[in-house]
Amino acid sequence: MTALGLRQVSADLWEMPEPPGIFAGELLKRGKAYYQAFRVVAEQDEHDLRFPTYFLLAHSVEVVLKSYLVAKGTSKKALGKKPLGHDVGAIFAECERNGLAVAHQLMRPLANQLAEIKSDYDLRYPSGFILTIPSPSQCIPPADALIAAVSAVVQGRAVAAQLQFAADTRHIQGSKVRWSD
Numbered sequence: 001m002t003a004l005g006l007r008q009v010s011a012d013l014w015e016m017p018e019p020p021g022i023f024a025g026e027l028l029k030r031g032k033a034y035y036q037a038f039r040v041v042a043e044q045d046e047h048d049l050r051f052p053t054y055f056l057l058a059h060s061v062e063v064v065l066k067s068y069l070v071a072k073g074t075s076k077k078a079l080g081k082k083p084l085g086h087d088v089g090a091i092f093a094e095c096e097r098n099g100l101a102v103a104h105q106l107m108r109p110l111a112n113q114l115a116e117i118k119s120d121y122d123l124r125y126p127s128g129f130i131l132t133i134p135s136p137s138q139c140i141p142p143a144d145a146l147i148a149a150v151s152a153v154v155q156g157r158a159v160a161a162q163l164q165f166a167a168d169t170r171h172i173q174g175s176k177v178r179w180s181d
Contacts, residue, residue, distance in 0.1 A: 004168055005180065014172055018179035021161025024070040028154045031063035035143060042136035055123040057139055058088060058114040061146065065091045065100075065111075068150045071157045072098040076181060089115030100153075104145035110134070 006016040038056035041049055065088070066079050074084075074094075083090045092100075092111035102108075113133050117123055133139070169177060 006169065006172075006177075007180070009178075012175045014169075014175055014177045015180040016177060017181045018076075019161045019165055020070050020073070020075075021157040021159075022165060023076065024067045024154045025158025025161070027063055027067035027070060028151060028158070031060050031065075031067060032147060034060035034063060035147065038136070038143075039140070042140075051123050053136060054114075054117060054133060057136070057143065058118050058123060061111065061114055061143060062086060062088050062091060062118075064147055064150050065095050067154045068095050068100055069098065071154045074098075086118060087115050088112075088118060095150075100149060102142070102146050102149045104142040106134075106138075107142040107146050110139060110142050 004016055006014055008014050034056050038053060038060055041053045041056060066074075066084075069079065069084075069091070070076070072095075078084065084094060089112040092108060096108075117133060120127060
């Protein structure tokens with residue numbers, strides 16, 4: 001095993017822990033995809049799609065925020081544990097403590113509202129929950145500002161990690177590398 005944790009599993013298969021910058025970039029990409037899906041569904045403006053629409057928004061915000069935390073040094077393991085877990089409000093607050101500044105004053109209140117509507121799985125399962133949150137069109141500007149602020153940090157770290165990974169694994173070029181974590 002090397003200092004990177006690179007370990008040969010078979011003749012053409014290696015494994016190592018996923019570099020945090022690569023993971024952060026993948027999280028950001030996935031969060032943006034959920035956000036794009038939110039916007040597509042929101043355009044339908046159908047009453048019966050309210051819960052799935054806000055589920056997509058809440059999940060996209062959660063994943064985008066987690067990409068920022070990983071880029072700032074939070075481990076994969078810590079992302080899934082309390083106080084973070086799936087609490088969008090707590091995750092947003094942790095991002096702010098780590099220097100995230102979103103140029104839209106409604107992002108913090110939106111994060112807290114998303115945390116509330118996700119807390120008891122109300123977006124996923126029927127519970128009698130009365131959905132009270134701004135319309136999708138009102139959620140778009142703060143979410144856009146969040147994605148812009150996070151992207152400014154995460155994308156640079158993701159590119160640097162990809163370049164470092166390529167340099168560190170050039171001696172096994174042509175082999176498959178899987179993440180061990």
